[in-house]
Amino acid sequence: MSGPLLDIAGLDVDLGGTSVVRGLSLSVKTGEFVGLIGPNGAGKSTLLRAIAGLIPVGGTVSVAGERLDRLGTTERALRLAYVPQEHEIAWPVPVETLVALGRTPHRSSFTPLSSRDRQTVKDAMVRMDVARFAKRPATALSGGEKARVLIARALAQDTPLILADEPAAGLDPAYQIALMRVFRDLAGEGRGIIASMHDLGLSARWCTRLVLLNGGKIVADGPPEAVLTPETLRSIYGVSGFFGTAEDGLVVQPLDLVERR
């Protein structure tokens, strides 16, 4: 594969008569872990849902050179996985069964899980450290545990592109870092990850690239050092920040609100 993994050109999204994303273009290569950052209402979730094909859009979204609007739903599900922001689990399904739902697009109707399916499910559970409660009903887990189970479900889908909406929300620091490592590793294995994030410190340290959205447009795009600067923090978020370096990585800590003119 020579071209980009994900290619978005001239993307427009209208929700309820309001233009939420305007003329956005973005391309992501394999091996990239893209952090999608920006203030509330910047259009991060909308952009992710648009890429996943969940809302009608103007413009084109292509994965590995194929336009998604020309693919069937199953074909699309083999190319990208999506973790929604809400942790919705309607019925008390055992964790391993829930994670195995990620294999849905790989299976034809009425066939049992193949040994490859089982192995992928097991790997995903081990990766997200949820194999310990494989037999427990997912509805009985804590918020952070549910979040990890749902990410494991998306990993079991085994797609070249993974989209995650605020995957680190609700995780303790250890699991936040563990999740960042998993995403870095997956990118290293030749996948592409796009995750929306609010934790600037986490995204600065772990993402290979940051895309800063504001008002439905990309206002900065590049390596964390180039995107997260005192100027962007002040003009986009309206906060001042501490910037430093530790263990060869960028450290960003928002400090206080600044008066906006």
Place this chain on the structure above:
Amino acid sequence: MMASRGYWLLIGGLTFLTFVLFVLSLALGPAGIAFGESLSALFSGDGGPIVLIMQEIRLPRAILGLLTGATLGLSGAVLQGFLRNPLAEPGLVGISSSASLGAVLAIYTGFSAAFPLGLPLAALAGALIAVIVVQALAGSGGVLTVILAGVAVSSFASAMTSLALNLSPNPFAALEIMFWMLGSLADRSMTHVWLATPFILAGWLMLASLGRSLDALTLGADAAASMGVDLNRTRRFAILGTALSVGAATAVAGAIGFVGLVIPHILRPLTGGLQSRLLPASALGGASMILAADILVRFVAPGRDLKLGVLTAIVGAPFFLWLVWKSRRDLL
């Protein structure tokens, strides 16, 4: 997938139970016919009274019990899975009440008396009109739109049924309407079976094809769509499949409540919360419940024609209360 053995035991047990109840439904009745004699009469060619009773009265009753019960159990499970709401049942999307309205209008206008299949055909027409209205109202909207559209259609159909009762020209028509709405399998013929079966089977096919999609919908509409589930097709099949099967079942048996609500609840914990496993179990469970209830009504009040729908509600409601009592800690 995992824990498969317990699941197949459950399916095997329910199949056996349904079979036993089906045979009992054939063998038990006011005409005291010996067990072996009754079953051999089913396959006999001579036109004796026992053969007539078996082939013309008990066989259609047992078959309709099986079809109706499985329909209610299956559609209840599909609707609960699709709407992700444990309170969903076939009545919620307006199908049962609209079919009832069609039947009531047939009785009211004398259409049912003029033409033997007038009543079931009018009930089917009512169900199909309801599904067109619900589908048009819900459009490509979400789950909540389907529920709201169903409630609106259901309320309107109930109001029209009340109006028909209100304006009924003679007390006998009103009484006939009341009795029909209670739901019963008594005095149905093979003609009813032939009329209902194609619609019921077509509805089953649509509903049964939804297992995987409903599994994925456990994680919400967005996650399901991202796993390759066609949400529009799922909604169409769930609504149309319910309309065909429940519409046809209501057309021949009247409105029988509670089965579609209770059966999926009882069986869900035994199927690991996975909808694709719940569907066959719930169909068998529904069939068992209706067959058992229909056997009971013959003995609880023989000669008084206790209606099937009354019994399922009388037994079902307290049981449901107990279920809520037992699981209320999980619900909080």
